[in-house]
Amino acid sequence: MKKLLNDPENAVADSLAGFALAHADLVQVHHDPTYVTRVGGATTGKVGLVSGGGSGHEPLHTGFVGDGMLDAAVPGAVFTSPTPDGILPALHAADGGAGVLAIVKNYTGDVLNFDLAVELAEADGARVATVVVNDDVAVENSTYTAGRRGVAGTLCVEKIAGAAAMQGGDLDDVTRIAQHVVDNVRTMGVAVTACTVPHVGGPSFDLPDDQLEIGIGIHGEPGRRRVKAVPADEVTQMLLDPVADDLELSPGERVLLFVNGMGGTPASELYVVYGRARRLLEQRGVTVARSLVGSYVTSLEMQGASVTVLRLDDELEALWDAPVHTAALRW
Amino acid sequence: MKKLLNDPENAVADSLAGFALAHADLVQVHHDPTYVTRVGGATTGKVGLVSGGGSGHEPLHTGFVGDGMLDAAVPGAVFTSPTPDGILPALHAADGGAGVLAIVKNYTGDVLNFDLAVELAEADGARVATVVVNDDVAVENSTYTAGRRGVAGTLCVEKIAGAAAMQGGDLDDVTRIAQHVVDNVRTMGVAVTACTVPHVGGPSFDLPDDQLEIGIGIHGEPGRRRVKAVPADEVTQMLLDPVADDLELSPGERVLLFVNGMGGTPASELYVVYGRARRLLEQRGVTVARSLVGSYVTSLEMQGASVTVLRLDDELEALWDAPVHTAALRW
Amino acid sequence: MTLDADWAERWIRRTADAVADRRDELTELDREIGDGDHGENLVRGFRAVVAKLDARRAEVDGSGAGGPEAPPRLVGDVLKLTATTLMSTVGGASGPLYGTAFLRAAKVTGHETIDTRGIVAMLESALDGITARGKAEPGEKTMVDAWTPAVEAAERAAGEGDEADALRAAAAAADAGSTATIPLVATKGRASYLGERSAGHEDPGARSTALLLAAAVDALGEEPA
């Protein structure tokens, strides 16, 4: 394993230290326990937004702390949910008196640790609502799994709920909007290569040079199935079709199309996937009204991509367009 | 080789097609010959800015076409300079009557092809100035080489010259500013892994699992020397010291610190490098007044990073801060 | 054999050693059907618990406490310290699960020593905590598949033997239960994302449960330092 890291045990801390220095105008990084807050702290009267999860998905979530998105983020160890002692002060720091929305990706660890922290925060008198993001269509949403995972669609939830909070929505409004995004966003991903967790030192799975993993999560776990490597157009179809089918998109609908890189994918390849996904949507009579292409919800240096579709309505479109100023997303 | 591509021969065209669709509000992509222009074409009375070079460095240059940066970009085949027949119409398209500045990275191929195109444009009556970016300190700037290469510092030249043009500078002003950036920006890079050019199908060099290439360019070429893999802090020092020494930075000076990923590097690692580079600069008494961290000038999916330092003065600082709205850089 | 706070402390310290020794094995199991961090998570967590135990011991020694006038040391105190420390240092799914297990176990072990029935109650409470939080049932290929037979075996052994017999029976059953997860298809936790592909691999949390209970047995064999 070769990485631009020092002691693998300190990978997260070292990276956060650099992040804090580079974005001192936007964020403040707290240590022992670790959490990241917006500079200036909670905005009085605004609903606070907190998210968090294992590290290794950067810029998610720390890169989305700032105006119009998150008030605090809690990074765990690499691919490991953060613990309640980090989540709890983040919930308090984000609380401007109007309550806090916790945005949790659906993984057993994230859900359990956030649950514990929310219980503790409520015991302290805080008002906390939770939305659980579960956009990954690769996993059956049934009693036979821990439920669908939260993956790249989380960005859409954080951006749009962040805008709703910025515009003065109360905790119920912001929670409703966030849940509305969750209900209308779906994702499916592919791995071209595995990734290597620093303290593990070896690849997260062994993927032969002529195979792809379809239906991956964002923790370097293997996907739902392995297929022979095929051209990008075919791969894209394997991702887009289940997403569009699951959303039951009808002709005439408007969507946001988000092609996300897994960390090690060149931008040029993401645009190839985007172009194909867009044509497939257009063939279904669906209008791509908003787009995002880039590596935002990653698995370390994994090569691969995910395709996310969010069904839009006027409200979501306006909130997506609202200004945002964070380290990783800005307009 | 596994990549999210279709026919490797069409990699550039496929990617540009997706790019055009994703950023139709910003850019227009022309084919046969290939070049990319700002939507709306040349701004009357504004100096036009054109850059270009081999593909595979995305978002450079196409991702920097837009308000406050480039008016046109000319992508060649992967890692191959574009040809004059693509550069010529780009020069004309960027010409709003106030002349055009061509920003050329110092590679024999780029310089020769731009030279040819500029000769042809001038024969058509256009007024074209050229600046050659050569920020790579890994290469001795002597008669024993083709001169220093243009690498990540190109972003600084394009951003700052773009702002100068936007603010109404004439061709001489904009050229002077661009040259001023060139004179004050230096870069050095490291490869952790090689990259694979699509139509080649194999890695650009063979790098054993315990070695790094120090002093690489951005075309997957080997570096100046190979070193045993060492922690990020040491690697960063090998990059930062030659840069700072070459700039002859004195205590009290203010700089922009730009840590650039080579395409396959996780953001978390770039921040580790940034943190260390910043501390090293501070130890020299130098103030990091502006920062940029991200994968902007890449070599396909290569893992690695480069450290760029730009000596700032009030003029450069203000131009850096000026608004920019492109696919890849926006504030 | 006295199952007192010293035994509990030895249990936790031996668990810390065991997960450190077997870290790569746990990591590899989790790499196969999860995300490869289970070994690291537990090593980090139990190392933190040991550090707290050391600190507390240094405090007690420094204050001259621990003499005849010292307040009684309760088994449950050790388990509670373990619980809160695991919750705040392990992360992942296993952190809240083991944390809750030890918290519930602490609640029924607030005594200077525990007997055979105490052992059974402790294990039952731990399992209840895990299922209350994680909602997994036996057969879903989780740590519940090691804890459930462990509790049952302890109950059976408690009818005929002493506390050591109960612990030994629990540990042996957890080990067998963990091995028995191999053919299962996971329907809880990360491994469930793999569907059928999760079959043929042992559940990492079940294996760490077996290590934990084996350490409880090992801790019997040593008298306090």
Add this chain to the structure above:
Amino acid sequence: MTLDADWAERWIRRTADAVADRRDELTELDREIGDGDHGENLVRGFRAVVAKLDARRAEVDGSGAGGPEAPPRLVGDVLKLTATTLMSTVGGASGPLYGTAFLRAAKVTGHETIDTRGIVAMLESALDGITARGKAEPGEKTMVDAWTPAVEAAERAAGEGDEADALRAAAAAADAGSTATIPLVATKGRASYLGERSAGHEDPGARSTALLLAAAVDALGEEPA
């Protein structure tokens, strides 16, 4: 043996075949000390030239031209078409260099046939074009190290032999010149970035020059179709 426009066309077509056949070898040489695109660049460029030659031929055939009343076909016309096409399709360093070489060569070959002195003039002009544009001198490990001995050998051979001898001598010298680049340290082009590490590898542009001139010789052996 007549060195006319048909010969020039055969030369270019054979070059296209040669770079396609040897593409991987050129790529590999460029991968070692450059950026691995030289083979691809030349294949793309010469394929485009062949397409233009085919198109022109189809036009001529279609128009019924080429009969006794057709305008004379000049060697230089073929070379000029080659020059402009290479310039607009090859890219990289070699595109402008080969483009300029053929453009200069075309300027001195505006004849229906060329003789021995014409061959020497053509090669000299090509080399002049390359050095005018690329500013490389012999010994810098570039294509100049194949062209320079080629020109010298053609001049020598022209004193004693015919145009075929001159071409053969040029091709042989280019081949030897290319091989002789192996020990050199590059001081021009991409390979110069490697400094000392460039020694021990053959220059890809020198090798493609040798292929180009070998194709000119091969083209002698065939009469027009």
